[in-house]
Amino acid sequence: MISEEKVALMTKAAIMEKNEREAFIVGKYFKKDYIVYHMLVVGACVLAALLMISAAVAVAFIENDPLHAQRFDWIGGAYLAAMGITIVLLVYIIITMVIYVRRYNNSMFIVKEYSTLLKKLDAYYDHNAPAKDAEEWVRYDEKQKKVRKIARRVRDND
Numbered sequence: 809m810i811s812e813e814k815v816a817l818m819t820k821a822a823i824m825e826k827n828e829r830e831a832f833i834v835g836k837y838f839k840k841d842y843i844v845y846h847m848l849v850v851g852a853c854v855l856a857a858l859l860m861i862s863a864a865v866a867v868a869f870i871e872n873d874p875l876h877a878q879r880f881d882w883i884g885g886a887y888l889a890a891m892g893i894t895i896v897l898l899v900y901i902i903i904t905m906v907i908y909v910r911r912y913n914n915s916m917f918i919v920k921e922y923s924t925l926l927k928k929l930d931a932y933y934d935h936n937a938p939a940k941d942a943e944e945w946v947r948y949d950e951k952q953k954k955v956r957k958i959a960r961r962v963r964d965n966d
Contacts, residue, residue, distance in 0.1 A: 811949070817929045824922050834915035843908045850904040851897060858893045
């Protein structure tokens, strides 16, 4: 006999497997590793972009007024540019950390929900039992319901 509840659990699990692939990929990482990896990637990309922008501004400044460029305090300008780059980089890294902490937590919630579904589904199977016909499955299901009922009573009394 096919249990409607078991079919519903299997369907829900299959839908989660199909729709939440990214959550399962994220679930393979430790939280710190996942977040630090993405912070490093975003930090490297932002740093590269800021350095390219700084270089473009410096080249435009030199080409615009070469005489003024000779009298310009390049060390002071580089210091200001480095401070600006550092501040922007820190802001982007903090934003990245917040975003990826949320993504990781949401993914782990989905993975835990999926794990709970699998545990409920596993409760329907007796791995050591030999193959049964329909009548035996009905008796087995009734027996399992009684066992769960007794377990609930014991748990509630404790």
